[in-house]
Amino acid sequence: MTRQPLWLSIxxxxxxxxxxxxxxxxxxxxxxxxxxxASFIFLPPRAYSTRWYGEFFLDSEWRSxxxxxxxxxxxxxxxxLVLGTVSxxxxxxxxGRWHSLLTGLFLAPMIxxxxxxxxxxxxxxxxxxxxxxxLGLGLSHAMLALPFVVIxxxxxxxxxxxxxxxxxxxxxxxxxxxxxxxxxxxxxPGLVGGAVFSFITSFDEVVVAVFMAGYxxxxxxxxxxxxxxxxxxxxxxxxxxxxxxxxxxxxGGAQALGRGQSILKKSEQPxx
Amino acid sequence: xxxxxxxxxxxxxxxxxxxxLLFVVPLARLFSLAFTDEGGVxxxxxxxxxxxxxxxxxxxxxxxxxxxTLITVLLAWPVAYALSRLKGFxxxxxxxxxxxxxxxxxxxxxxxxxxxxERNGPINRLLQGLGVTDQPLALLFNDTGVMIGMVHVxxxxxxxxxxxxxxxxxRRLLLASDGLGAGLLDTFARVYFPLVxxxxxxxxxxxxxLSLGFFITPALLGGANAITLSMLIxxxxxxxxxxxxxxxxxLVLLLVVLALLxxxxxxxxxxxxxxxx
Numbered sequence: 001m002t003r004q005p006l007w008l009s010i011x012x013x014x015x016x017x018x019x020x021x022x023x024x025x026x027x028x029x030x031x032x033x034x035x036x037x038a039s040f041i042f043l044p045p046r047a048y049s050t051r052w053y054g055e056f057f058l059d060s061e062w063r064s065x066x067x068x069x070x071x072x073x074x075x076x077x078x079x080x081l082v083l084g085t086v087s088x089x090x091x092x093x094x095x096g097r098w099h100s101l102l103t104g105l106f107l108a109p110m111i112x113x114x115x116x117x118x119x120x121x122x123x124x125x126x127x128x129x130x131x132x133x134x135l136g137l138g139l140s141h142a143m144l145a146l147p148f149v150v151i152x153x154x155x156x157x158x159x160x161x162x163x164x165x166x167x168x169x170x171x172x173x174x175x176x177x178x179x180x181x182x183x184x185x186x187x188x189p190g191l192v193g194g195a196v197f198s199f200i201t202s203f204d205e206v207v208v209a210v211f212m213a214g215y216x217x218x219x220x221x222x223x224x225x226x227x228x229x230x231x232x233x234x235x236x237x238x239x240x241x242x243x244x245x246x247x248x249x250x251x252g253g254a255q256a257l258g259r260g261q262s263i264l265k266k267s268e269q270p271x272x
Numbered sequence: 273x274x275x276x277x278x279x280x281x282x283x284x285x286x287x288x289x290x291x292x293l294l295f296v297v298p299l300a301r302l303f304s305l306a307f308t309d310e311g312g313v314x315x316x317x318x319x320x321x322x323x324x325x326x327x328x329x330x331x332x333x334x335x336x337x338x339x340x341t342l343i344t345v346l347l348a349w350p351v352a353y354a355l356s357r358l359k360g361f362x363x364x365x366x367x368x369x370x371x372x373x374x375x376x377x378x379x380x381x382x383x384x385x386x387x388x389x390e391r392n393g394p395i396n397r398l399l400q401g402l403g404v405t406d407q408p409l410a411l412l413f414n415d416t417g418v419m420i421g422m423v424h425v426x427x428x429x430x431x432x433x434x435x436x437x438x439x440x441x442x443r444r445l446l447l448a449s450d451g452l453g454a455g456l457l458d459t460f461a462r463v464y465f466p467l468v469x470x471x472x473x474x475x476x477x478x479x480x481x482l483s484l485g486f487f488i489t490p491a492l493l494g495g496a497n498a499i500t501l502s503m504l505i506x507x508x509x510x511x512x513x514x515x516x517x518x519x520x521x522x523l524v525l526l527l528v529v530l531a532l533l534x535x536x537x538x539x540x541x542x543x544x545x546x547x548x549x
Binding site: 005008012015016017019020022023026029030033041043044079083084086087090091093094102105106108112113114116117119121122124125139142143146150203204206211224225228236237240247251 | 280281284287288291294295297298301302347348353354355366369375376377379383384385387392394424428456484487492505506510519533
């Protein structure tokens with residue numbers, strides 16, 4: 001439509017292709033590294049083997065790191081999802097100065113550099129005996145994940161018309177029934193998105209975890225972090241591949257779910 | 273009405289209390305350590321300011337963040353432009369190319385770069401094979417490695433707001449400029465560029481602020497040769513147990529970030545550049 005000379009088009013799209021390759025390809029490098037037969041990382045591998053996957057799942061330290069990570073992420077997701085949803089609903093009911101003040105507070109964990117948060121949380125956790133515990137890790141990750149839930153659910157809440165809530169209340173529904181029958185079905189995509197973001201935020205988190213984990217409760221990223229500096233065998237690449245797979249599974253699943261839901265809504269529309 | 277207010281307060285109270293206990297109070301307690309050093313109220317800041325080593329670390333942090341921001345914006349431009357012109361399958365492919373790295377942990381991405389940039393790694397062997405260099409280049413454990421890794425992690429943060437700004441440009445304005453006899457360069461400089469500038473600056477601010485506090489990537493790719501402020505803060509805690517210095521460094525980092533954010537919020541229509549869709 002707009003006049004765009006051919007050379008500009010080639011330059012722009014060629015440049016974009018190169019930058020996109022720079023973005024995507026390096027991440028894939030851990031895949032060949034993880035099926036390397038040798039006991040050191042070398043790309044491309046001279047011989048292939050899945051032995052390091054076996055090593056990963058036989059090693060009790062890696063296994064316990066994976067299980068700690070899953071427990072921590074579960075605690076973080078549940079806490080962040082409940083607190084974030086409730087406060088997103090609360091935020092919608094207020095206006096003006098309080099609204100901006102509280103929004104600022106809820107989003108603050110995203111703005112403060114994570115190293116500062118990590119040192120601060122670690123110091124206080126030491127004093128109350130939460131350092132090195134799964135609960136301490138889960139709660140501090142819930143704090144980091146909270147902004148994502150508030151944002152996701154907040155966006156989803158825009159689709160809920162205040163008049164529907166008033167109508168439901170006028171028809172005699174209590175606050176809980178109004179939430180369950182009107183609000184909840186409409187914000188489900190936001191809840192799913194918030195939950196996925198929370199889980200991944202916790203599962204991928206390194207900085208707070210490096211300080212908080214202690215000796216007994218290392219999460220998977222902490223174990224990777226330590227291994228990179230010590231042994232540097234392909235087993236680290238295996239752990240990295242597992243983290244990529246989990247993230248793709250969760251985000252892909254959430255997207256498929258979101259798409260399924262919008263299809264569902266469209267097919268429902270003619271009846272309405 | 274009173275009941276409505278009580279209900280609202282009950283909805284907001286749990287998260288506020290949670291953040292106070294786990295975030296606000298720990299931060300306040302940490303920062304108070306910076307002022308309660310035996311040497312005097314501001315002694316810790318004096319130590320940070322007077323040491324040649326610490327001054328170099330802070331300068332290095334700024335220089336790396338600035339360089340990373342410039343490179344990121346330059347690389348983000350063609351991708352954002354292509355995204356704003358592409359349709360259908362190619363658009364989806366390019367968009368997933370930008371979003372996919374977003375999904376993957378920073379630690380994993382940094383580890384990938386360690387494998388690739390090694391002295392004996394594939395990139396060095398490729399460069400030697402092509403005859404670009406005789407000796408393997410030192411790409412790891414210096415500022416070069418740090419910048420490559422950080423640009424990779426931060427690129428999507430610059431692409432998205434820039435793309436949002438480019439997608440909003442009304443094509444008819446460009447046609448009008450064209451029809452009025454302006455050349456390509458004139459249309460770009462006087463119509464297109466000013467329209468996408470808020471998105472560009474919004475993304476650049478975001479990238480710069482994130483760069484200042486980066487920890488994982490510089491710690492793994494830079495190591496002892498390229499220390500940043502966040503690495504210094506961590507080493508105060510883990511290696512030296514110097515809590516008051518860690519507190520002072522943290523406060524400096526946070527204040528710089530907040531000050532830049534306040535300036536950016538005043539100068540830029542950030543709400544349009546960063547979060548608009």
